[in-house]
Amino acid sequence: MNRGFYKRIEEELNNNKNICIATVIKDKGDKHLGKKILKINEEILIEDEENIEFYNRIINKINFNESGKTIKIDDEIEIIMEHIISKPNLIICGGGHIALSLASMAKMLDFNTTVIDDREEFANKERFPEVDNVICDNFTNALDKVNFNKNSYFVVVTRGHKADQECVEKILKNKFRYLGMIGSRGKVAHSINQLLEKGYTTEDINKVNAPVGISIGAKTPAEISVSIMAQIIQEKNNGNVSNIDEEILNDIVYSDNSKVLVSILHKRGSSPRGVDAKMLVKDDSSFIGTIGGGMVEKVAYEKALDLIKEKKSHIESYDLSNSAAAKLGMACGGTIKVLFEYIA
Structure with a gap:
């Protein structure tokens, strides 16, 4: 997502508005991976007016109240829904x-x-x-x-x-x-x-x-x-809502350096952190937040640094069970899917 969208999110959270986000996690050629649609109260915003037909395919098939769900739009497109709230x-x-x-x-x-x-x-x-x-x-x-x-x-x-x-x-x-x-x-x-x-x-x-x-x-x-x-x-925690850490949000909005936002989209079984855990990795090699620590976080951090150089978003799954977990120094017994979102 571009910084302008995050700026709008920050402003509306400060106004205690109801914010729903649909994030593209699969599309043909991953051209739109990580792109978002915002619904703020009754207003709907899209990132790219030049691709309005693509966004309308999504808008016409989703219910913005279905927070926390992964939704298959068609054979080519999948999105994940979030309901974002401010700090309690x-x-x-x-x-x-x-x-x-x-x-x-x-x-x-x-x-x-x-x-x-x-x-x-x-x-x-x-x-x-x-x-x-x-x-x-x-x-x-x-x-x-x-x-x-x-x-x-x-x-x-x-x-x-x-x-x-x-x-x-x-x-x-x-x-x-x-x-x-x-x-x-x-x-x-x-x-x-x-x-x-x-x-x-x-x-x-x-x-x-x-x-x-x-x-x-x-x-x-x-x-x-x-x-x-x-x-x-x-x-x-009784409900499918999430928030964005204020330090992460402020860095995205007010810092000009390149960065990748790493978010857990899905987990199965046991894992150190749950869905919506976020880590912001910056081009100076610093980071804010955590997706659970340990070797998985280290591998994700290194992947994020590579993606900053490539200026692209990506999705990766990590297997934390049995022999796969041993290779990463973990023994959680589950899997996580992670979105790496390049922020321009």
Whole structure:
């Protein structure tokens, strides 16, 4: 794909737009290998207006909602569908002990993280130096300052029931991907009754994960945070969506050097990384990201350097099973298909 397309992707991700990508992974003579069609909300963009008939053959036969699928258009053309989302946003309502460890884990897991609290001593950058945003205000006002969208995850861990209830009611009126509220079963039952009395539906209430987190017998703030993040990760990965690492995307858009984006398209059996893992290899021999490490990554890296010189895209399959794996120093027992996408 050309840099202009990646620039558009960056802009639309920052605007929290819905982005679907169809990538050509097979065509006659590999003339269009790696070329893409973007669908941004209802707008469809193609890379090459001179070959509009080729792209129309694809557009007329695909459903852009079929994310994560490889689709055979005809005997000559195959594409893979992706649904791209921005980095997930975690908004923590409350700046207490649980918020401290939860924010730290969220940043380690590459979430954009916001902490809100109405107390200055609990909502400041000295207390939360790692987070992206700290808001000190009453919870209703603070929630007006955050993004509500399908990539927003909310955890309500304030100092008291009244503030918890205020946050949950505000969040339920907006778009979000996940909502969790801390509390005992008795407190949760009381909150549910209050929501019903205020006209919230059973469907609304079922969106609230309460008590929050996966049941692991957690006791300490750190253990509770582990259970919460585990539940959030489970929700985040429940669906055929992917994202592009911000560092990789920024390098593609703003750096002029030649490069190849290496992406895992398909895996069967066991492999170090899953579908959508990406590594950007640049003409100065540096790279960003990983497709799993080890000898397979080394071989893919060297292939990418060759393709930069040849200025071409390519697809390669790597067999990680039995004797084939031994030759690559691996013992995963699976296969992966990799797209090498030359970026002009």
